[in-house]
Amino acid sequence: MKSEKWYKNPEMLVALCALSVGLLTAFISIYSAYIDRAYARASVWPKLEIFRSYSANTYSYGVSNKGTGPAIIHYAKVTNADSVLKAWTDIAVFTHIVQSHIGNVTIPSGQTVQPLSYEGDEVAKILELDDSISIELCYCSIYQQCWIVDRTNFSQEVEECVISGDQKFLQ
Known part of the structure; x- marks a missing residue:
């Protein structure tokens, strides 16, 4: 009796086809999970922007979340010239201010926090100091993707x- 080659056997062809379909299905499932994870991360992507606002007798800093998900702020770093600040009151003209904590808060999407608000006659002095004040925030998404943003509003991962x-800024 003549023996057939293994690849000419109909059962082997069916088995190879089933194996090929199984491998293709596994690849598609893995790729689909990768795409789903990327979509989930993008759907809750925070984007913080730091801004200032002033008029004749008011001055304030604000932080706004323009992204699609909550921003979990892990730390704030504020400097004036080359000195690191622990509180806004470390700057002499910030004596009568309203402040809120910015160092470790969560800002929901579309929300704004005002960490500093000043109302008084010293706005001109504050504007002179404004260029020397540096603010840096480090924040993460709920998936622990993290970014640092400063007053240029360029986020760096x-x-x-x-x-x-x-x-660390303590207020």
Whole structure:
């Protein structure tokens, strides 16, 4: 009796086709899960913007979340010239201010927080200092994708939010 080659056997052809279909299905499932994860991350992507507002007798800083998901702020770093600030009152003209905590809050999508509001006659002095004030925020999405943003509003992605205790803004 003559033996057939294994690849000419009909059962083997059916088995190879089933194996090919199974591998293709596995590849499509893995790719679909990858796309679903990317879509889920994009659907809750925060985007913080830092802005200032002033008029004749009011001055304020604000932080707005223009993204599609909540921004979890892990730290704030505020400097005036080269000195690191722990509180807004470290700047002499910020004596009569209204402030809210910005160092570790969650800002929902479409919301704005005003970490500093000043009303008084010293707005001109504050505007002179404004260029020397630097604000840096490190924030993450709920999927632990993290970014650092400063007053230029250019977000730079980072692995994680880490800062030494002596540089952390406490308010």
